[in-house]
Amino acid sequence: MQADRVWNLEKNKKIVVELNADGQGSDNGSNLLVRFLGKLSQKSIICPISVERWDRMPEAKNRLQWQLIEENFEFDYAVGIKWVMRTLGDRWKAYKYTLRNKTFYPSKSKEQILANPPETVVSSDWTAFVHHYKEEKMKTQSEQNARNRSKLKVPHVGGSKSNARRGRQMEKKYGRPVCRSEVVLSTLLKKNGNYVNEEGNIIAVSSKHFSIFKLQLQC
Structure with a gap:
């Protein structure tokens, strides 16, 4: 509608x-x-x-x-x-x-x-x-x-879709809960699977390393 x-x-x-x-x-x-x-x-x-x-x-x-x-x-x-x-x-x-x-x-x-x-x-x-x-x-x-x-170095390609709606769709796709960082990082990915630019790639790598560090602390 x-x-x-x-x-x-x-x-x-x-x-x-x-x-x-x-x-x-x-x-x-x-x-x-x-x-x-x-x-x-x-x-x-x-x-x-x-x-x-x-x-x-x-x-x-x-x-x-x-x-x-x-x-x-x-x-x-x-x-x-x-x-x-x-x-x-x-x-x-x-x-x-x-x-x-x-x-x-x-x-x-x-x-x-x-x-x-x-x-x-x-x-x-x-x-x-x-x-x-x-x-x-x-x-x-x-x-x-x-x-x-x-001066904005990391544009996103998420369009007008809200992060809440994007997160719900990701949960249905993966069959598991997703965290906010996963949703935000998904807006930095282009359709071909590449990040929007090098700054976006650096942010994604840093975020993944931080997530692994947190999991190690919980073990």
Whole structure:
């Protein structure tokens, strides 16, 4: 099912999501939920981009966000709420970053950017968003963040699949429990079985040696 179709579900129907021991989604239902959260994060009236930080999101907006999630998905809410709201926050931050990359061209003045808000963003929300990120302090911080990202030496090839869902699939494949380090290392492997780069290979070798050392201590 496409994430957009969730909005058109009959009110007496919900998508069931399985959670693992850490309270994170680990099945196809959770994959759909995550994609739904991505769509939700881009709705300005529900997740306003004028809010500077996710932990400062107005309580009324948080209640609305949760209401929409609860109306369409069924899972252990008490256990999964932290994972769901954290995921929504991560998608919201990523959306704001994408908006800046697409619209904040160096050749454009602040006035030009203000005059061309995206169709999905409320005008007043866009104005506050632009004013905030065009402050000199925020410009400096954004440039530093970009430099930090450029120094990332070990990219992963895990795609959009969550580690919880990946771990569940690995357990089914191997017929045994898998640890978090195995799941993380699997995201450094390309389809041909090679690691993404030499740094990824070094991390994998170091991790394997550490695991052997721990097993020797337990014997």
